[in-house]
Amino acid sequence: MIASNSSIARRPRRVRADGRFDATAIWYHTCFERSRVSSTTDVAVQPTFADDVGRDLAREPKELQSKYFYDALGSQLFEAICRLPWYRITEAESSLLRRCADDVIAALPPTATITELGPGSGEKLVVLAEALQRAGRSARVHLVDVSAAALEQSERSLGPLDQVSVIGHESTYEVGLARVSTDRASGEAMLTLFLGSSIGNFGQTAARDFLMVARRVMRPGDLMLLGTDLVKPEPVLRDAYDDPLGVTAAFNKNLLVRINRVLDGHFDLAHFEHLVVWNAGQERIELYLRSTRAQTVRIGAIDREIVLAEGETICTEHSHKYRAERIAAMGEAARFVQRHQWIESEAQFALTLFEAT
Numbered sequence: 001m002i003a004s005n006s007s008i009a010r011r012p013r014r015v016r017a018d019g020r021f022d023a024t025a026i027w028y029h030t031c032f033e034r035s036r037v038s039s040t041t042d043v044a045v046q047p048t049f050a051d052d053v054g055r056d057l058a059r060e061p062k063e064l065q066s067k068y069f070y071d072a073l074g075s076q077l078f079e080a081i082c083r084l085p086w087y088r089i090t091e092a093e094s095s096l097l098r099r100c101a102d103d104v105i106a107a108l109p110p111t112a113t114i115t116e117l118g119p120g121s122g123e124k125l126v127v128l129a130e131a132l133q134r135a136g137r138s139a140r141v142h143l144v145d146v147s148a149a150a151l152e153q154s155e156r157s158l159g160p161l162d163q164v165s166v167i168g169h170e171s172t173y174e175v176g177l178a179r180v181s182t183d184r185a186s187g188e189a190m191l192t193l194f195l196g197s198s199i200g201n202f203g204q205t206a207a208r209d210f211l212m213v214a215r216r217v218m219r220p221g222d223l224m225l226l227g228t229d230l231v232k233p234e235p236v237l238r239d240a241y242d243d244p245l246g247v248t249a250a251f252n253k254n255l256l257v258r259i260n261r262v263l264d265g266h267f268d269l270a271h272f273e274h275l276v277v278w279n280a281g282q283e284r285i286e287l288y289l290r291s292t293r294a295q296t297v298r299i300g301a302i303d304r305e306i307v308l309a310e311g312e313t314i315c316t317e318h319s320h321k322y323r324a325e326r327i328a329a330m331g332e333a334a335r336f337v338q339r340h341q342w343i344e345s346e347a348q349f350a351l352t353l354f355e356a357t
């Protein structure tokens with residue numbers, strides 16, 4: 001439901017893929033209308049946390065997937081990271097967005113839907129909602145995230161806005177975007193926001209494939225606003241990912257806390273340290289959890305003993321940094337053309353507006 005200007009529905013709705021009660025979203029029952037409309041089995045066919053942890057800790061070298069950072073505590077720790085003076089991405093992107101929001105909204109046809117992939121705190125959408133207001137417009141906004149906790153956080157900040165009607169999709173980016181795109185009216189354009197340099201957490205091939213998949217569900221003329229952190233001096237990157245307050249270390253170690261809590265794991269945090277490596281060849285930051293001694297850790301729910309040597313690492317995240325001049329080519333490979341690029345030169349961060357050709 002969407003109406004003109006300020007009379008639009010303002011209550012966030014949630015589309016959960018499996019239609020089950022979400023225990024982490026109790027506030028919904030008191031604060032918001034709740035929709036269990038469900039048309040995909042996305043979450044149901046995803047490998048479970050237990051499957052992924054069992055398989056990834058059996059690999060040599062060991063790894064854990066960064067998507068599992070974002071439980072309720074991990075999402076809050078990430079919000080704290082975004083406020084750290086050493087982690088410049090959020091502030092740089094917000095200031096760029098304030099600069100370009102009117103241009104982005106002006107580029108959007110009068111009837112349009114906005115979809116944000118991985119919305120985080122929702123603060124950036126507030127900037128676009130203000131631009132919508134200045135233009136005397138309103139829009140339907142879809143939020144897509146696999147994390148219920150992250151969706152709740154962003155829906156809370158967007159709930160009171162008059163210019164947007166918010167619909168949450170607890171789903172993978174690809175499935176959520178496809179659903180939003182196919183469900184819209186024939187003349188309705190779509191702006192997809194993929195911000196915060198989230199694309200940097202994909203490998204290079206995965207990033208290219210992701211843009212191709214996204215492009216496949218879009219129509220010619222649809223827009224995508226892509227946020228990418230740029231290559232910068234190593235000490236600056238180190239401070240961003242190994243901050244002096246230890247928030248990023250806590251964010252990283254929370255993966256072990258999550259395994260302990262959810263999978264009956266027995267990781268002792270005192271015997272792991274947060275390790276940050278700048279891989280200059282691949283132009284990416286790598287996060288690890290390093291075992292400070294030889295140890296065997298039981299994970300009850302998967303009936304496994306994980307053997308770690310002293311100094312052995314578990315890779316938890318890659319965060320790729322980009323070169324501004326190569327971003328257009330990355331889009332072109334996926335049948336996008338670059339319409340604008342805005343660069344925050346101090347923090348070295350880029351926002352690129354692509355159009356589907």
Ligand code: AVI
Pocket residue numbers: 081089196197198199200201240241248317318319
């Ligand atoms: C979400 N993502 C873009 C963040 C990044 O910078 O790669 C995640 C993060 N990891 C550590 N700090 C922030």
